[in-house]
Amino acid sequence: xxxxxxxxxxxxxxVAIVGCPFSGxxxxxxxxxxxxxxxxxxxxDQVKELxxxxxxxxxxxxxxxxxxxxxxxxxGRLKNPRYVSAVTKxxxxxxxxxxxxxxxxxxxxxxxxLAIGTVSGVMAAYPxxxxxxxxxxxxxxxxxSTPSGNIHGCPLSFVTGAAEPCPxxxxxxxxxxxxxxxxxxxxxxxxxVEKQILRENNVCAYTMHHVDKYGIGRVVEMALERINPGxxxxxxLSFDVDAMDPAVAPATGTPxxxxxxxxxxxxxxEALHETGKLVAMDLMEVNPVLGASEQEVQATVHAGLSxxxxxxxxxxx
Amino acid sequence: xxxxxxxxxxxxxxVAIVGCPFSGxxxxxxxxxxxxxxxxxxxxDQVKELxxxxxxxxxxxxxxxxxxxxxxxxxGRLKNPRYVSAVTKxxxxxxxxxxxxxxxxxxxxxxxxLAIGTVSGVMAAYPxxxxxxxxxxxxxxxxxSTPSGNIHGCPLSFVTGAAEPCPxxxxxxxxxxxxxxxxxxxxxxxxxVEKQILRENNVCAYTMHHVDKYGIGRVVEMALERINPGxxxxxxLSFDVDAMDPAVAPATGTPxxxxxxxxxxxxxxEALHETGKLVAMDLMEVNPVLGASEQEVQATVHAGLSxxxxxxxxxxx
Amino acid sequence: xxxxxxxxxxxxxxVAIVGCPFSGxxxxxxxxxxxxxxxxxxxxDQVKELxxxxxxxxxxxxxxxxxxxxxxxxxGRLKNPRYVSAVTKxxxxxxxxxxxxxxxxxxxxxxxxLAIGTVSGVMAAYPxxxxxxxxxxxxxxxxxSTPSGNIHGCPLSFVTGAAEPCPxxxxxxxxxxxxxxxxxxxxxxxxxVEKQILRENNVCAYTMHHVDKYGIGRVVEMALERINPGxxxxxxLSFDVDAMDPAVAPATGTPxxxxxxxxxxxxxxEALHETGKLVAMDLMEVNPVLGASEQEVQATVHAGLSxxxxxxxxxxx
Ligand SMILES: [Mn+2]
Ligand SMILES: [Mn+2]
Ligand SMILES: [Mn+2]
Ligand SMILES: [Mn+2]
Ligand SMILES: [Mn+2]
Ligand SMILES: [Mn+2]
Numbered sequence: 001x002x003x004x005x006x007x008x009x010x011x012x013x014x015v016a017i018v019g020c021p022f023s024g025x026x027x028x029x030x031x032x033x034x035x036x037x038x039x040x041x042x043x044x045d046q047v048k049e050l051x052x053x054x055x056x057x058x059x060x061x062x063x064x065x066x067x068x069x070x071x072x073x074x075x076g077r078l079k080n081p082r083y084v085s086a087v088t089k090x091x092x093x094x095x096x097x098x099x100x101x102x103x104x105x106x107x108x109x110x111x112x113x114l115a116i117g118t119v120s121g122v123m124a125a126y127p128x129x130x131x132x133x134x135x136x137x138x139x140x141x142x143x144x145s146t147p148s149g150n151i152h153g154c155p156l157s158f159v160t161g162a163a164e165p166c167p168x169x170x171x172x173x174x175x176x177x178x179x180x181x182x183x184x185x186x187x188x189x190x191x192x193v194e195k196q197i198l199r200e201n202n203v204c205a206y207t208m209h210h211v212d213k214y215g216i217g218r219v220v221e222m223a224l225e226r227i228n229p230g231x232x233x234x235x236x237l238s239f240d241v242d243a244m245d246p247a248v249a250p251a252t253g254t255p256x257x258x259x260x261x262x263x264x265x266x267x268x269x270e271a272l273h274e275t276g277k278l279v280a281m282d283l284m285e286v287n288p289v290l291g292a293s294e295q296e297v298q299a300t301v302h303a304g305l306s307x308x309x310x311x312x313x314x315x316x317x
Numbered sequence: 318x319x320x321x322x323x324x325x326x327x328x329x330x331x332v333a334i335v336g337c338p339f340s341g342x343x344x345x346x347x348x349x350x351x352x353x354x355x356x357x358x359x360x361x362d363q364v365k366e367l368x369x370x371x372x373x374x375x376x377x378x379x380x381x382x383x384x385x386x387x388x389x390x391x392x393g394r395l396k397n398p399r400y401v402s403a404v405t406k407x408x409x410x411x412x413x414x415x416x417x418x419x420x421x422x423x424x425x426x427x428x429x430x431l432a433i434g435t436v437s438g439v440m441a442a443y444p445x446x447x448x449x450x451x452x453x454x455x456x457x458x459x460x461x462s463t464p465s466g467n468i469h470g471c472p473l474s475f476v477t478g479a480a481e482p483c484p485x486x487x488x489x490x491x492x493x494x495x496x497x498x499x500x501x502x503x504x505x506x507x508x509x510v511e512k513q514i515l516r517e518n519n520v521c522a523y524t525m526h527h528v529d530k531y532g533i534g535r536v537v538e539m540a541l542e543r544i545n546p547g548x549x550x551x552x553x554l555s556f557d558v559d560a561m562d563p564a565v566a567p568a569t570g571t572p573x574x575x576x577x578x579x580x581x582x583x584x585x586x587e588a589l590h591e592t593g594k595l596v597a598m599d600l601m602e603v604n605p606v607l608g609a610s611e612q613e614v615q616a617t618v619h620a621g622l623s624x625x626x627x628x629x630x631x632x633x634x
Numbered sequence: 635x636x637x638x639x640x641x642x643x644x645x646x647x648x649v650a651i652v653g654c655p656f657s658g659x660x661x662x663x664x665x666x667x668x669x670x671x672x673x674x675x676x677x678x679d680q681v682k683e684l685x686x687x688x689x690x691x692x693x694x695x696x697x698x699x700x701x702x703x704x705x706x707x708x709x710g711r712l713k714n715p716r717y718v719s720a721v722t723k724x725x726x727x728x729x730x731x732x733x734x735x736x737x738x739x740x741x742x743x744x745x746x747x748l749a750i751g752t753v754s755g756v757m758a759a760y761p762x763x764x765x766x767x768x769x770x771x772x773x774x775x776x777x778x779s780t781p782s783g784n785i786h787g788c789p790l791s792f793v794t795g796a797a798e799p800c801p802x803x804x805x806x807x808x809x810x811x812x813x814x815x816x817x818x819x820x821x822x823x824x825x826x827v828e829k830q831i832l833r834e835n836n837v838c839a840y841t842m843h844h845v846d847k848y849g850i851g852r853v854v855e856m857a858l859e860r861i862n863p864g865x866x867x868x869x870x871l872s873f874d875v876d877a878m879d880p881a882v883a884p885a886t887g888t889p890x891x892x893x894x895x896x897x898x899x900x901x902x903x904e905a906l907h908e909t910g911k912l913v914a915m916d917l918m919e920v921n922p923v924l925g926a927s928e929q930e931v932q933a934t935v936h937a938g939l940s941x942x943x944x945x946x947x948x949x950x951x
Contacts, residue, residue: 188633195634207633212584213534217847258579262892267846316822316841317829505950512951524950529901530851575896 008276016098018107019059024080025113025152030289035108077149088117095121109284115155123176126234130181135240136256138194145193183223186243216264238282251291251300269310325593333415335424336376341397342430342469347606352425394466398486405434412438426601432472440493443551447498452557453573455511462510500540503560533581555599568608568617586627642910650732652741653693658714659747659786664923669742711783722751729755743918749789757810760868764815769874770890772828779827817857820877850898872916885925885934903944
């Protein structure tokens, strides 16, 4: 009831906020405003109040990485491939740097293609890390299977090697994450090839069906037992805000009915914090342009802030 | 996590959609438009996409069964008794026929009095079947106890024999379903005599209190252990959309606060599908006229479609 | 499934409704209209329908206890100290009287400072009783720690002795409730000193995190095992309607996101009734003035009525 939460994976409580105003991994404008809204709503001070030193050196500047209008043609089905590759390569370096300094990178998106960068960056610093991916979507389409060509639906195919052969544009991406170290929570909208990849590789995947069946408490427990027995591994949490039910977080690009409740989302973050092994977090797909009202935008930003705080040690008691 | 779901109770994957535009078992117009809305919203194609052969020979024609204006006086408290009896007898024959052909009858209502037909039809084909009744209501008032006289609140009293002595108008209905083969899920609005019948006959009844207490996963498990140990029996699922919370399925005749969440409703259908023993489903009480807005109607129809898909094998993974 | 619920702690089924139109323990007007709204909405008849004799001798009259405008200056941080003290002392006497007559006092607030009276009154009659406190807040700030000076955030510091040294104005309040006989459910907004008091005294406290983790069924079970093993003790339930999610009970003074669902709230009351040991209930902080619409007011009053009925034996089955 009164857990002691040694953040044992990190020696010091230092968070580096990595603001990533990027929307090139999908088609809807506005998700690039996510980081600005999160910062303006008080992210830095809220994390400081939890006892962390916080560094934030301004949002990442991706404009200079953007190819000219006609210099980034599709590669196969992939849209904006050079732009996404350059941005995620930069993010990878930044995240790796923070990790190696012993800091906790909190990467705020932006669209989920950014995870090509965050996952490869975390794995470069912590080769034995595991990944908890909280999302309505599996984001593991390959360059060949993606129906839309939006790379935010593909990041896990790059870092796991499911995308092989990988287009040259992404040749820098290491195959750094074994399938057996991924746990999904919150899935409810998968493409057929994604289902196939998960089944063939026996990936630990808890859909909303499992959340209903076992409850969120047991789901997190089982996920960790599976990918991180004995809690030996550092944990990277990549949280797509569309994992939450649209009633809770409506301002996002690909909302899907039947998602996590407010409390279930917070619970996941709280429980991962309690392990003491969380070393990095992504908070993705808050799109302030897509709220039907200012209230919907505020609700979504508020949910994002609360998820971050819970992952960084805020407790109810 | 990746269950193998042999639909072992059926040799082939063939669904027969039985559209029943009928509202004579209750007082509010509009529920007779339910089947049309479900078909127009894509039911047939959605079931086909799950790998089933689908037959749909047009909606049942009940007009010719309707007595003239003054030729169907109440019998005791029962309203429209001859009309309900004739319609449900016809439905019983259709459902029995489909079952005996090895098809899965998906009966789309229409009001829940239709279950006099679906239950007796299923039991004629599968005398050892059991019934999972998902509903806010127990629908087991007798011809003598019904406060309203609306027969949609009585179907289970006819098929279990609780209605005995049965009015002559319904003398065709067989006492075909033993109490110990019924499991209720979602109950929250029962009349006193209904509570008494359930208690006296020790019927397996999980109210919303039990859903809260045990979680939906354990409730379905316990219900099946009780009425279908070892999963030896074929299962008939009769789903009244008012089992869902009115926030999820508002367009229905007798909504009751505190119902199943979207996910709990889907979970029941998914879990019954996983047994491999589901042989028939009713989807009842979608009333497109009763939505407060077009959005409420769409939400309810969408919920109904999703329930049917889940019962027929749609999975998140 | 069909529990037998001997209300064994009471020999007869007699409820005494204690209406407490009081708002002096906090700053927002309107909560003093709560009891009137509850009565007008049918509380008395609804309790009678559950088979209880009900007495209600009109609302308590607190006006004559109110000090003149400038005769109740703050004591330390505490606002309206003399008024709150006089009112809660009166309530304490009334509640004790009803308990000693073998009646079940149902105290309807008004703000939660009233619990200084209800708890001390119940403990005077049942010195071995335990307390289940359902609230978003711990209400255990001391006269020194309270940030606001509103005494509705402090009642448990008085009756447990955490407030010592107690201001003279409250010298009548007995230290009557040991920490190990309190169980909190629903907590999600605590001040730092409150967290410290709970930790230092190892108080049984289930936050919303625990409700998510274990489910409400297991939470109630664990709470009772901890403070009332073998169900030997009489139980006092003090229910602050702000424990419910604001979507369910919006018309209250200090709503906090992420609260109990309708069903979870009812479940707690049903489960405590089932113990047969419930001897008193407070229903607090319904503030009809604070609804954003008449519908929000009605929803909150309706929730309050339903909580009372569930605690007094209403069951779904
Ligand atoms: Mn997503
Ligand atoms: Mn995603
Ligand atoms: Mn119903
Ligand atoms: Mn029904
Ligand atoms: Mn409160
Ligand atoms: Mn309170």
